[in-house]
Amino acid sequence: MSLPFLLEIGTEEIPDWMIVPALNNLQDMFQVLLDQQALGGRVEEVQATPRRLFLRADGLLERQADIEELVLGPSKSAGAGAATGFAKKMGTTPDHLGIQSTAKGEYFSFTKRTQGQPTAAVLGRELPNLILKIQWPKTMVWNGKGTERFIRPIRWLVALLGPDVVPFEIAGVKSGNTTVGRRGIPPFPVTIQNFSQQLKANGVILSADERREKIELGISTWRAKPDPDLLHTLVYITEFPTPILGSFDRSYLDLPHEVLITVMRHHQKYLSVEDAEGKLAPHFIAVMNTDADPDGLVRQGNERVLRARFNDARFFWDQDQKKKLEERVEDLKNVTFQAKLGSYYDKTLRVVKLVGALGGSERAALLAKCDLTTDMVKEFTDLQGVVGGLYARAQGEPEEVAQAIYDHYKPLSMEDAIPSTAGGKLLSLADKWDTLVQCFDVGMIPTGSRDPFGLRRAAQGVVRIIVEGKVKFYFPGMSPELSEFMRDRLEYYFRDVRSFAYDEIRACMAAGWNDLTDLEARLVRVKAIRTTPDFEPIAASFKRIKNILKQSQFSDSTFHANLLEPGPELDLYEQIRGSVGQPLESRIGPLRPKVDLFFDKVLVNAPDPNLRRNRLALLHNLLTEFSEIADFSEIVTERQP
């Protein structure tokens, strides 16, 4: 007979963004436990709310199967003393030993029977460890120094195998069959069969999908601005989500919509609402962690909070206008860029210079960081840059200056667009490049998963702006460490974002990557040539040439055409010479048979040293000639050279 199993770890509120990875981790570890302990069964479902991790498995055995194992002891010739010792070790007496004949002679033996343990006992023994091994970004103690660590205090545990409790204890909490519903009602007993219904009857929807659907259904007629990330957060900060529609005074729509949306989204976790034309409407959607708002108190409370927030924003806007951006440049001396790297004032001066050298707007660079001293950005840090751009516009700076400032943190992620204007691209690029060069200078280099200064993102931004924005930028002042770092980022970008093959990237970068526009063009060409039938054989031949040159320690490239022998050798030379100036694409086809024939018929390692040297030089020239686009020997081919 097989049994179902249920585990619920009841905690205080777990941060929403940690829940799904932890749940997957729990699922994997539990399946491994079932397999390793031969308990049968499979994890059927994992679920979570902020206050509980839940796992359900099915098909578990009642107990492990018994195991019989033949253990060989000492040689029979070792005598009775050895037999007694062996029997003792096996936990038996010598009369229970057998004799086993092997090719090497006769040995004492014992058939060891290990009785399978009841599944409940195995789970009870293993679960505390397994639960405490769930990986979290940061853990805490709650029972005192040196006690169990978990993401938040564990307050209850439900563990059921079929109808029975699997007994164990973690941090003073004993497992049982009693769970907890929404706060304020007493705990209640559950079974595996009625678990999720009982929870729902007590104010908790166990399934994340069901919570998401409940929100989506509730807001379906309200024209919510789609926001999958926020929706995910809302699903995992609630146990019984119910959306409500609130309103704010139309007059707040005069404030920049960026500010309104940031307040609603980041500070209040509200979805914003659009009108029929897709413009921001004076409404918001809050998602409650309860089933109803009968008296409208929750709506009024949220409206009041939002009003206060919007009033703050309006107040900040008015205050900030009293001191223009250009009057704030000096104040940047008091804003730390990084402890080892001085102030934003120092950074600003460097970026102005770099932007100037690139032909961008020095005015934009000078004002770009001034919004860091404004009340608005102190309050809404996510809006740095955006606020500067809006203020620049309001203070009569030229539109291109305002737009460059507005966009200069872009791209914020791989999905985010790069700045739209030339000025924005150059400013963003210079700002990020300065950060990279400076940080690498003082040894702040990302390692493993640690990248506290966001240098990978900055480098990715640099790469995307140069390539996608077609900016002329040749990596000035790059240390060897930074060069290595940028190479990694480039490889990542072209492989994972642009879907070029790894060896194509290696091949093209080997021919240089100072000019990324050129690199991109070469990648496109190599990718296209690669599909032609002659390409892979040629690439394999190049690899062979490279090996030959390496093995012969080739160094002298003087070449004499008059030493060439008529036939395949001369034919190859003439093919190369005759196609100089033609694009690679049209050279490969005719070249391939000549190369093949050359290797078939001509002995490179000719006995005559002059001939040998000349043939190596011919191959070297061929390789060099075709390596301006890519080092084709880096291409992985099926045909071994």
Add this chain to the structure above:
Amino acid sequence: MSSPLTFQETVLRLKQYWSERGCIIQEPYDVEVGAGTMAPETFLRVLGPGAYNVAYVQPSRRPADGRYGENPNRLYKHHQLQVILKPSPADVIDLYLGSLQAIGIDLAKHDIKFEEDNWEAPTLGAWGIGWQVMLDGMEISQFTYFQQCGGFDLELIPAELTYGLERIVAFLQNVDSVYDIVWAPGFLYSAVRLKDEQQFSKYNFELADVAMLWQLFDLHEKECQRLIKLTGVVLPAYDQVLKCSNIFNLLDSRGAISVTERVGVIGRVRRLALGVAEAWMAEITPKSEAVA
């Protein structure tokens, strides 16, 4: 619905509630602090093996947050009700929610969420794990399980509950400006406090004598260093730390601390705080153990 509580009634009810649950009701600490956490009733009492439950209102000064009384929600000085439950009981969240009911919040009609918000105070060598408690979208409390304080891993884990009193009462009274809160019958918050906000904003931002503040900082630092070396005067030494911390905040609001100085000054306050914590630990550790 009965009429909402005044500011002072709210304070009284909360004190009553926590008193009934075994807390010592302390009075505000009488040296300037930026938060209830900094009062010795929290900073020092959370250290060591002794259980301690305490609640107190702490007026908290943050010079840079002053707005001359012109912003409806920002104050140079606000009031925190600080509760320390050491060790934290298993039903601490239920206890906290009970305190909200005690001040007239019907939990069945409101939306409460606990959103991740870990707390860290590098100058105190302290950090904890916890949440901001959201009531109908408004942050009303900070809830923290202290993990470390004064650089020491804590032996018992205290729960710290910090209520933002102005926000909570503004919510209860449904007013948009803290200055419209009814403090006592017939007296608004503005009648009691507006003048402080105006005058101290002016002083903190415009008038505080920077050279004098630097001198004071140095003097209090020296005094602290002298006291730490003596026995039996940890509390006076800690007062000096609080003085330094407040002077640092004042200098900051005057814009008098440059980038290069900043890290150094924070480091100076931190060293003092850690030194005091160490002295306190030495004092409360039983002598026999200290010898062994």
